[in-house]
Amino acid sequence: MATLEEKRVRVLLVDDHELTRLSLRLALSSHVEVTGSACNGKEALELVRVQNPDVVVLDLQMPMMDGFSASSQIKNLCPAVKILAYSSLNDQKAEGVKQVPGFDAFCNKDTSTTDLVNLLQALGKPSNGLK
Numbered sequence: 001m002a003t004l005e006e007k008r009v010r011v012l013l014v015d016d017h018e019l020t021r022l023s024l025r026l027a028l029s030s031h032v033e034v035t036g037s038a039c040n041g042k043e044a045l046e047l048v049r050v051q052n053p054d055v056v057v058l059d060l061q062m063p064m065m066d067g068f069s070a071s072s073q074i075k076n077l078c079p080a081v082k083i084l085a086y087s088s089l090n091d092q093k094a095e096g097v098k099q100v101p102g103f104d105a106f107c108n109k110d111t112s113t114t115d116l117v118n119l120l121q122a123l124g125k126p127s128n129g130l131k
Contacts, residue, residue, distance in 0.1 A: 008032055008033040009032045009033065009054050009055060009120055009121055009123075009124030009125075010032070010033045010035050010051070010052070010053045010054045010055070010124070011028065011032045011033065011034050011035065011053055011054065011055045011056075011057060011120055011124070012034075012035050012036055012037070012038065012044065012047055012048065012051060012053040012055070012056045012057070013025060013028075013034060013036070013037040013038070013057050014037065014038045014039075014040070014041070014043070014044040014056060014057060014058045014059055014062070014067070014070070015037075015039070015057075015059040015062070015086070016039050016040060016059060016061075016062040016063060017059075018039070020059070020109075021037040021039070024037075024057065025037065027113045027116075028113075028116070028117065028120070031117040031120075031121070032055075032117065032120055032121070032124070035047070035051040035053050036051055039062070040062045040063055040064040040065055040070075041058075041062060041064065041065030041066060041067060041069055041070025041073070042064050042065045042070075044056065044058065044065075044070050044074065045065075045070065045073055045074060045077065048074050048077060048078055048081060049077065049078075052078065052081075053081060054081065054082065054123070054124035055081070055082045055083070055084060055120050055123045055124045056074060056081055056082070056083050056084065057084050057086045057107075057120070058070060058071060058074075058083055058084065058085055058086060058103075059086055059087060060085055060086075060087040061087065067085060067087070068102070071083050071085070071102030071103055072102045074102070075102050082104040082105070082123040082124065083102060083103050083104050083105075084103070084104065084105050084106070084107055084119065084120065084123060085103040085105070085106045085107070086107050086109060087106070087107075087108065087109060088108065088109040088110070104123055105119060105123060107119055
C-alpha cells in the first residue's frame with residue numbers, strides 16, 4: 001500500500017539571475033518543494049544551514065562566491081545534500097565539471113523541465129539510509 005503523501009524532494013535554487021530563479025521556482029513548484037533561492041554561493045551556504053535541502057541547484061558562474069567554491073563548502077557543511085551543477089557551459093567545459101568532486105550531477109540550462117524534475121527527484125531520493 002502506498003503512502004497517502006510521499007515526501008517531496010526539498011530543493012534550494014541558486015543562480016545570480018533573478019529571472020532564472022523565478023522561472024525555475026514556477027516550473028518546479030508543482031513537482032518538488034522549493035525551500036528558497038539565493039543569488040550567490042555565500043547566500044546559498046546560509047540557506048543550506050537553515051533549510052537543510054535535499055538538493056541544491058547551483059549555477060556555476062556567480063559573483064561573490066561561484067558554484068565551484070560553494071559546492072565544496074556546502075558539502076563540508078552538509079555532506080548528505082546533493083548538488084546539481086546547473087549551467088549553460090558548452091559540452092567540452094561541462095565534461096570537466098562532471099569530474100568535480102563537489103557535484104553529484106550536471107544539467108545544462110537548456111534541459112527540458114521534465115528531465116530536470118526527473119533528475120531532481122532521483123537525486124533527492126534517500127539512498128543507503130543517509131536521509
